[in-house]
Amino acid sequence: MWGGRFTEPLDPQLLAFTSSFDVDRRLLRWDALASIAHATALGEAQVITAGDAEAVIAGLRAIVADFDSGRLAVVGEHEDVHSFLEATLYDRIGVAAGRLHTARSRNDQVATAFRLALKEQIGALVGEIRGLMATIIDRASGAVDIILPGFTHLQHAQPVRLAHHLLAYVWMLDRDTARLADTYARADALPLGAGAIAGISFPVDRRRVAALLGFTRITENSIDAVGDRDFAVEAVSSVALLCAHLSRWADELVLWSTEEFGFATLADRVSTGSSLMPQKKNPDPAELIRGRAARVLGNLTTLLAMLKGLPAGYHRDLQEDKPATFEALDVARGCVRAMRVFLDGVQFIPQRMEAAAKRGWLTATEVADYLTRKGVPFRDAHALAGKVVRRAAARDVPLWELPLPEYQEVSSSFGPDVMQAVTIEAAVESKDVPGGTARRQVVEQLAQGRERLTRIEAWLSAASQSLAVAQRLAGG
The missing domain is CATH 1.20.200.10 (Fumarase/aspartase (Central domain))
Structure with missing residues (x-):
């Protein structure tokens, strides 16, 4: 392929070291198809004769057919798959194969x-x-009404579907x-x-080759x-x-x-x-x-x-x-x-997911949001919600079981409706924005x-x- 400049072959150990044949042999089919397109363009531009172009194309197609059927073993001591392809083509069609590499470098x-x-x-x-996405969507469509803890820092954060x-x-x-x-x-x-x-x-038409491939x-x-x-x-x-x-x-x-x-x-x-x-x-x-x-x-x-x-x-x-x-x-x-x-x-x-969602005061943010809706600045509401969580932790109860007087001792802004607002179901449904975990948003x-x-x-x-x-x- 490039021996004219040299007086001795490459050392066998270095041939083995430099060879990529074990890896790039998987390119054989694509290399042959690209070579067919190249030979077609060479013939159309009259760079090689029509007869040589036809011989090269027929030889390459036969190689592809034999490769596809398993009749051609892609083996031997070759520098790469490209030298294998050219050597195989030479063996099959003779000197016309030497014209294929006109106007082309490896x-x-x-x-x-x-x-x-x-x-x-x-x-x-x-x-x-x-296919994996479709499988996940199928599983998700049957899990819309299952609630579990969402995690941040691998800690219970907020309930999600x-x-x-x-x-x-x-x-x-x-x-x-x-x-x-x-x-x-x-x-x-x-x-x-x-x-x-x-x-x-x-004068090979590169755009013609691109279209062929x-x-x-x-x-x-x-x-x-x-x-x-x-x-x-x-x-x-x-x-x-x-x-x-x-x-x-x-x-x-x-x-x-x-x-x-x-x-x-x-x-x-x-x-x-x-x-x-x-x-x-x-x-x-x-x-x-x-x-x-x-x-x-x-x-x-x-x-x-x-x-x-x-x-x-x-x-x-x-x-x-x-x-x-x-x-x-x-x-x-x-x-x-x-x-x-x-x-x-x-x-x-x-059952395990829903039980876990009821531990860890996951609806504490709802306490803060509740107060914010009552007009309390969010930063103040956040601090007050933390005090509510501390009281619930002391009693070892979820937020929806903490007695209302405990809420009202923290802030007079709490009313009886807070007990519903801090339930798991209400917390999930309150996230009714595009991308949120409310039911209709998940369905969307x-x-x-x-x-x-x-x-x-x-x-x-x-x-x-x-x-x-x-x-x-x-x-x-």
């Missing part, structure tokens, strides 16, 4: 296949996230899909035609095009945050399934046991989701650290982009799938969540159609 070739593969993986991951709590994760995941869609849009630019760094010397645009600057890995960093950053969200939820479900919380039990199919302690039922899938999030965070650090010292243009360091990116996306997709299955085996326990959130599912599905359809444009190159 620098823009690699970046093109990488972007195509990343677009495919982003689409697949967004589809998995949408379980559906409201579950939907918090839907909106986290929704933001994750939006970030991934943004990343997809930035990856959706064709670098082919940038050459090694300066562009190419042949389903890219919406071409890159603007050849130097930037071959060295740009922003799209990979953004993809891994997006999935790192996705995995952080999943890790937060996994940690919460681990806590909820303990005897101390008792908010959930786990089905046998989503639990494991102990090799020593017969009574144990462990939430291992959730713990591994939490643990594997750390790997994805490490992948993001790898990419940023790799890029920070590189001048503009291509450098071999960039070979390390794919292990970090592919692992991050693979781990994230596995975590999303695992969470969806795990959630199916989680059984919430309303459910509707909004279903609307988001529809929009994500539309995006997935458009992304699939874009990728299908390139896939059609395999069939003629």
